Amino acid sequence: xxxxxxxAPARSASDATVRxxxxxxxxSVVALFALFVFAVGAPGNDVTxxxxxxxxxxVLPSIVVSAPVIGWVAALAMIVLxxxxxxxxxxxxxxxxxxxxxxxVLFLIAFLTWVVGSARTPNVALYGLLAGSVTxxxxxxxxxxxxxLCERSGVVxxxxxxxxxxxxxxxxxxASLSGSAFVGLLxxxxxxxxxxxxxxxxxxxxxxxxxxxxxxLNVLVSGLTGFLFSAVLSEDSERxxxxxxxxxxxxxxxxxxxxxxxxxxxxxxxxxxMYIAVAVVYVALYHSRWGLRTRAVGEHPKAADTLGxxxxxxxxxxxxxxxxxxxxxxxxxxxVAVSGFGRDMTAGQGYIALAALIFGRWNPIGAFFAAxxxxxxxxxxxxxxxxxTPVPDQFLRMLPYxxxxxxxxxxxxxxxxxxxxxxxxxxx
Amino acid sequence: xxxxxxxxxKRFGSLxxxxxxxxxxxxxxxxxxxxxxxxxxxxxxxxxxxLYDPTEGExxxxxxxxxxxxxxxxxxxxxxxxxxxxxxxxxxxxxENVALGNEATKAGGMLDLQETxxxxxxxxxxxxxxVDPDAVVxxxxxxxxxxxxxxxxxxxxxxxxxxxxxxxVLTPKETDxxxxxxxxxxxxxxxxxxxxxxxREVKAVSDVITVVRRGKVVGTADPSAPTTELASLMVGRSxxxxxxxxxxxxxxxxxxxxxxxxxxxxxxxxxxGLSFEVAEGEILAIAGVQGNGQTExxxxxxxxxDHVTGSITLNGNQLLGRSVxxxxxxxxxxxxxxRSVEGLVGTFSVAENLILNRYDxxxxxxxxxxxxxxxxQNAQAKIAEYDVRTQSAQxxxxxxxxxxxxxxxxxxxxSRPLKxxxxxxxxxxxxxxxxxxxxxxxxAERDGGTPVIIVSTELDExxxxxxxxxxxxxxRLMGIVPGTVSRDVLGLMMAGMPADEALAQAHDxxxxxx
Numbered sequence: 027x028x029x030x031x032x033x034a035p036a037r038s039a040s041d042a043t044v045r046x047x048x049x050x051x052x053x054s055v056v057a058l059f060a061l062f063v064f065a066v067g068a069p070g071n072d073v074t075x076x077x078x079x080x081x082x083x084x085v086l087p088s089i090v091v092s093a094p095v096i097g098w099v100a101a102l103a104m105i106v107l108x109x110x111x112x113x114x115x116x117x118x119x120x121x122x123x124x125x126x127x128x129x130x131v132l133f134l135i136a137f138l139t140w141v142v143g144s145a146r147t148p149n150v151a152l153y154g155l156l157a158g159s160v161t162x163x164x165x166x167x168x169x170x171x172x173x174x175l176c177e178r179s180g181v182v183x184x185x186x187x188x189x190x191x192x193x194x195x196x197x198x199x200x201a202s203l204s205g206s207a208f209v210g211l212l213x214x215x216x217x218x219x220x221x222x223x224x225x226x227x228x229x230x231x232x233x234x235x236x237x238x239x240x241x242x243l244n245v246l247v248s249g250l251t252g253f254l255f256s257a258v259l260s261e262d263s264e265r266x267x268x269x270x271x272x273x274x275x276x277x278x279x280x281x282x283x284x285x286x287x288x289x290x291x292x293x294x295x296x297x298x299x300m301y302i303a304v305a306v307v308y309v310a311l312y313h314s315r316w317g318l319r320t321r322a323v324g325e326h327p328k329a330a331d332t333l334g335x336x337x338x339x340x341x342x343x344x345x346x347x348x349x350x351x352x353x354x355x356x357x358x359x360x361x362v363a364v365s366g367f368g369r370d371m372t373a374g375q376g377y378i379a380l381a382a383l384i385f386g387r388w389n390p391i392g393a394f395f396a397a398x399x400x401x402x403x404x405x406x407x408x409x410x411x412x413x414x415t416p417v418p419d420q421f422l423r424m425l426p427y428x429x430x431x432x433x434x435x436x437x438x439x440x441x442x443x444x445x446x447x448x449x450x451x452x453x454x
Numbered sequence: 455x456x457x458x459x460x461x462x463x464k465r466f467g468s469l470x471x472x473x474x475x476x477x478x479x480x481x482x483x484x485x486x487x488x489x490x491x492x493x494x495x496x497x498x499x500x501x502x503x504x505l506y507d508p509t510e511g512e513x514x515x516x517x518x519x520x521x522x523x524x525x526x527x528x529x530x531x532x533x534x535x536x537x538x539x540x541x542x543x544x545x546x547x548x549x550e551n552v553a554l555g556n557e558a559t560k561a562g563g564m565l566d567l568q569e570t571x572x573x574x575x576x577x578x579x580x581x582x583x584x585v586d587p588d589a590v591v592x593x594x595x596x597x598x599x600x601x602x603x604x605x606x607x608x609x610x611x612x613x614x615x616x617x618x619x620x621x622x623v624l625t626p627k628e629t630d631x632x633x634x635x636x637x638x639x640x641x642x643x644x645x646x647x648x649x650x651x652x653x654r655e656v657k658a659v660s661d662v663i664t665v666v667r668r669g670k671v672v673g674t675a676d677p678s679a680p681t682t683e684l685a686s687l688m689v690g691r692s693x694x695x696x697x698x699x700x701x702x703x704x705x706x707x708x709x710x711x712x713x714x715x716x717x718x719x720x721x722x723x724x725x726x727g728l729s730f731e732v733a734e735g736e737i738l739a740i741a742g743v744q745g746n747g748q749t750e751x752x753x754x755x756x757x758x759x760d761h762v763t764g765s766i767t768l769n770g771n772q773l774l775g776r777s778v779x780x781x782x783x784x785x786x787x788x789x790x791x792x793r794s795v796e797g798l799v800g801t802f803s804v805a806e807n808l809i810l811n812r813y814d815x816x817x818x819x820x821x822x823x824x825x826x827x828x829x830x831q832n833a834q835a836k837i838a839e840y841d842v843r844t845q846s847a848q849x850x851x852x853x854x855x856x857x858x859x860x861x862x863x864x865x866x867x868x869s870r871p872l873k874x875x876x877x878x879x880x881x882x883x884x885x886x887x888x889x890x891x892x893x894x895x896x897x898a899e900r901d902g903g904t905p906v907i908i909v910s911t912e913l914d915e916x917x918x919x920x921x922x923x924x925x926x927x928x929x930r931l932m933g934i935v936p937g938t939v940s941r942d943v944l945g946l947m948m949a950g951m952p953a954d955e956a957l958a959q960a961h962d963x964x965x966x967x968x
Contacts, residue, residue, distance in 0.1 A: 313564055314559075314564050315557040316563060318553065318554055319555075322543050322554050325546070326544070329542060329554070330555065332505065332525045332537065332541045333526075333541070333555030333556065334525050334527075334529060335555050336524075453505075
């Protein structure tokens with residue numbers, strides 16, 4: 027082989043412009059899918075979306091649309107957007123955010139119309155779908171707020187699942203024994219703190235790998251509550267496992283507003299606490315001394331230490347506070363959703379909350395909306411299986427998890443975790 | 455404020471980092487601590503700042519003994535510190551960084567950043583800092599970040615400012631500005647403890663110089679003392695600060711870089727249209743302040759960067775688009791800038807580290823197994839040749855001192871015939887004795903006819919080694935100048951002035967040499 031003349035052709039500058047074809051390709055594939063399924067495969071009938079019930083104080087007319095029209099219009103609009111994305115990427119420019127947002131909304135409308143239209147009864151209560159999403163999102167939102175509090179201060183919280191489950195268990199037992207749902211709520215918060223305490227002691231004092239402590243805690247709580255459930259709770263479930271439910275509190279007048287009323291103003295105390303917690307954590311995190319210090323110890327603990335902030339105490343307190351939040355979230359399962367504890371009843375919601383935290387970019391508001399999306403996916407799968415759609419039930423039940431995977435892997439992009447999240451701080 | 459350290463001793467296990475150090479800082483004085491890397495200067499300052507508890511000894515503020523449980527106590531006593539590695543939260547704004555730990559608050563613990571902004575503007579105006587309180591720190595140039603650190607100390611009413619190797623990250627121009635700021639602070643009655651191993655700067659600003667070696671104060675010196683005297687005090691023996699090297703006899707040009715551009719993932723051109731050549735038997739130094747594309751340039755040559763365009767040829771062979779292994783096989787030796795992370799595997803033995811680039815060649819590889827005896831023999835030979843101070847060839851490389859680690863890396867790279875040798879920061883964190891040795895080895899390689907590229911942010915090193923000097927600024931080449939060029943010209947180029955303008959301007963001024 028000659029060595030002097032094997033000079034490979036140099037690459038030209040235009041090839042190497044850093045551009046990602048990921049988004050245009052995804053958009054094109056999805057748009058084509060929409061064309062063939064939602065437009066070509068559209069059911070021929072009309073679809074009804076109800077906005078209120080007949081006996082509501084304010085009655086709004088239902089929205090009736092033709093499935094093929096919506097299918098074709100949305101699919102063609104999505105194709106236009108996909109082509110736009112391809113052109114923008116080819117000329118080396120960025121795809122505007124509104125393109126992605128409009129695309130997502132179109133997809134959602136087309137999908138809903140198609141899937142409801144294909145059901146045996148092509149008629150769905152839109153307000154119920156949304157209100158149900160919020161309800162299902164409540165534990166997720168509490169869970170991801172718990173994650174925000176921990177991770178913003180630099181401790182990875184895998185134990186959200188355990189905190190929720192132990193909160194649910196404690197709420198059920200305490201409420202059953204005392205006969206008061208509010209005692210149950212309090213007990214749930216204490217239970218969450220107990221799980222947090224173990225996490226904090228091992229990960230901060232003993233510098234054990236935080237992910238491992240979290241996973242072990244989840245398994246521990248699952249085993250402990252599972253054992254107590256079969257050994258104690260099932261033996262005398264009248265005494266141990268029949269908690270009263272938290273009452274739904276309607277806020278006068280506001281609760282009667284169509285669509286919005288059921289979402290915001292017909293909640294249990296846990297639901298209202300959820301809204302308050304999101305707002306409080308957001309404001310405190312970005313506008314208070316506590317928040318500044320929390321973010322500092324999560325980003326650059328040494329800098330905080332050299333300014334006289336006690337890093338590990340800050341982290342310890344935050345992890346305990348996270349336990350309060352997640353514990354209250356856990357009470358949702360036994361005091362709101364159903365009345366009574368069941369083995370492993372949180373069913374992986376803590377991990378979905380973790381995904382919501384990442385999808386929401388470690389921001390309380392972002393986590394709130396991410397959790398709503400997951401709640402919506404869960405509720406949609408419930409509603410659709412009741413309506414009787416052509417999609418098999420098993421696939422529908424996968425929906426929330428598919429959304430999770432896509433959200434975390436694909437759409438988030440370069441989401442930036444707090445700089446020191448998961449890294450223990452050792453002085454010196 | 456008068457600050458006194460009496461008999462400060464700090465031990466880490468069996469290691470004595472500070473051994474009965476006495477130091478007095480008078481008000482309104484610039485007191486320099488001069489010493490090599492690892493002499494214990496930073497440890498002493500961390501003790502003073504409350505980050506470490508002293509094993510023995512006492513700190514007096516205005517003749518009263520004090521104990522600092524943490525930096526908070528030290529700050530309350532009027533001590534402020536600008537750390538070598540800035541203690542700034544990169545994603546925070548300047549105001550948030552300054553407020554942290556000392557927050558002005560409204561009712562209910564809510565932040566009052568307006569108050570902090572006002573304070574920053576006041577200090578910024580007073581000293582001519584030109585710092586925007588709402589800028590995000592990670593977007594600021596290092597020189598400005600350093601000013602933010604100084605503001606942090608001043609906001610807390612610091613009377614004594616400790617500056618730990620503050621010039622290491624600065625351009626010569628920024629260094630001049632910093633020295634100006636120090637003079638201003640001194641005029642305001644603040645005391646400054648200036649830590650450095652750069653003799654010229656120390657001589658320029660100090661009122662008193664204390665020299666530290668191996669954890670002990672070995673003497674004080676007057677700023678007017680000759681440089682060689684300070685150097686021998688610092689190192690403990692007479693050192694030749696100049697390298698004897700014959701003029702280069704460049705041969706054929708074998709290494710060519712044409713129009714090289716490297717894009718960062720965000721699309722920014724971190725190396726922007728570079729073209730240069732290196733001949734056999736010459737040293738091209740690449741100068742510039744850290745972070746101006748040097749790392750990306752060397753990594754692009756080695757095949758460690760994506761999104762590279764242009765052409766890199768060695769003896770007519772295109773290196774661009776080849777794997778790292780193919781580049782190494784083509785005869786390129788590379789000493790990366792961070793030896794402990796990229797140059798060595800810290801938990802591997804010295805012997806293993808010495809063959810990382812040849813582990814699958816004879817005699818070290820025999821089929822699927824490795825020959826322990828060949829490794830051991832090779833290690834013994836290299837340890838003797840490079841005078842590597844290690845307990846044995848089987849010691850973990852991570853346990854060696856910086857200088858000895860660098861010798862291991864160099865020994866490995868020089869252990870096979872090279873067509874091109876690249877070294878990034880070859881003597882960073884290396885003691886003066888080892889520097890001499892490493893420099894002589896590099897020059898010997900040049901004299902053997904290898905083209906050599908040295909990347910260094912230290913002007914002294916650049917001027918010492920280079921036959922020609924290329925200056926990088928924001929990824930672009932400011933020009934290539936002869937190795938005999940003056941510091942002023944290099945300083946201007948490092949701040950972004952093209953070579954011809956810099957030469958013209960330096961010629962006009964003919965200013966003092968700093």
